[in-house]
Amino acid sequence: MRKLIICSLILIVIAAVTFSCAENMDSNLNQTGLLDQNGNLITNTLIFTNRITFNSNLPEWSLNISDDYIIITNIMHLTNYEVVYKTNYYLPNLPDSPTDYYRVRVPFAISGSDYVTVSYKDIPRIKQLWLDQLKRKGAADKEQNVFAIRNRDNDGGFWFQDKDFQSMRNGIYDYYYFADNGDLYYKGGDKNNKNQAILVKKFVGAAIVDYLKAGTIEDLRNRTGEWTVGGIYKMAIDVNEARTRFKGGGAIEGVYDFIAAPDTGAYLWGDKPKFMRQFYNTNFIEILVLNPYNNNGQLNCLGVDSYYAYFGDTKSIEHNKEGASPPIKGFTEKNMPWMTEENLYMAARPEGNVAVLNRWAFFTGQNKNIGDFEDYNKNWKFLAMPGEAY
Secondary structure (H helix, E strand, O other), X not given: OEOOEEOOOHHHHHHHHHOOOOEEOOOOOOOOEEEOOOOOEEOOOEEEEEEEEEOXXXXXXXXXXXXXXXXXXXXXXXXXXXXXXXXXXXXEOOOOOOOOEEEEEOOOOOOOOOEEEEEOOOHHHHHHHHHHHHOOOOOOOOXXXXXXXXXXXXXXXXXXXXXXXXXXXXXXXOEEEEOOOOOXXXXXXXXXXXXXXXXXXXXXXXXXXXXXXXOOHXXXXXXXXXXXXXXXXXEOOOHHHHHHHHOOOHHHHHHHHHHHOOOOEEOOOOOOOOOOOOOXXXXXXXXXXXXXXXXXXXXXXXXXXXXXXXXXOOOOOOOOOOOOOOOOOOOOOOOHXXXXXXXXXXXXXXXXXXXXOOXXXXXXXXXXXXXXXXXXXXXXXXXXXXXXXX
């Protein structure tokens, strides 16, 4: 770890030369954001930069983004800290004395509008918004009033052509459903027993995050800054058990992909576009987001995204082998809580959540090319669609 405590303002200039410069977030999205004391929107509270200043104690997330940083203290104001990273990240760009309230977008959760105001500290309300979205409480159509997720290969066309995605196909029910408590089950069983519902992800909380957009090379490091609510899930099946129970099982192999996310996006330039996330036990967490931007343009449907913190050394050949077991290179006692403890994200400012959620998987493929890279998720057809419960 490169971590130096420097008591000199002069070194700020040196750091500025050594590390890259800031870049203001370019966003036309103005429907969500932090609210000021008068209830007016404050947008662009994220900035793509390599430095951030704190007037009090350093928050834990700021020291877990990367191991490669410098801490600069102002010798005249000992409580003033500036953290300077080697690489740019999306970091908070908050006004002085910000309120607790944000306007967020939660499609299908609220009748008459996608938008709602909520305090980031109001955990019960944020959880309920996620559950209401799953149940499509605010949907105008009441023909089918919950979201279910079709599995990877269960793609028959547009949703109105494929309302039977929950029917038995090739001897299995190839979809996921949300229980009333938010837990996520796969209906089609495993290789040994296709007549059982299997818990694959356990709902443990919710938090405010922003949407990511798939589709261009820029999106490998870009965010929308448009706030929404995501459900925090623990793995109910670890990646090695998933490999045994689902991989090589035809259509149900999609369950393995849904847990292992073997073709997952890298946040940082210079990292591999593909890596295997080594969720070797059921303590690991991710934030699931139902994304209107990643739905392949299908009416009334939402793409399925996973955002999560991950610190494995994904450039290592050893890391990306199947069946890895601890110790995993890059996992430390310091960063492990951000991969396993949901409480760190709840009642936390979304700007801080964004800073530490450094990985993602777009489970709904976009069928596009990303610059010189083939879209690594193009064969994934997971999609949240209007359906029936269970």
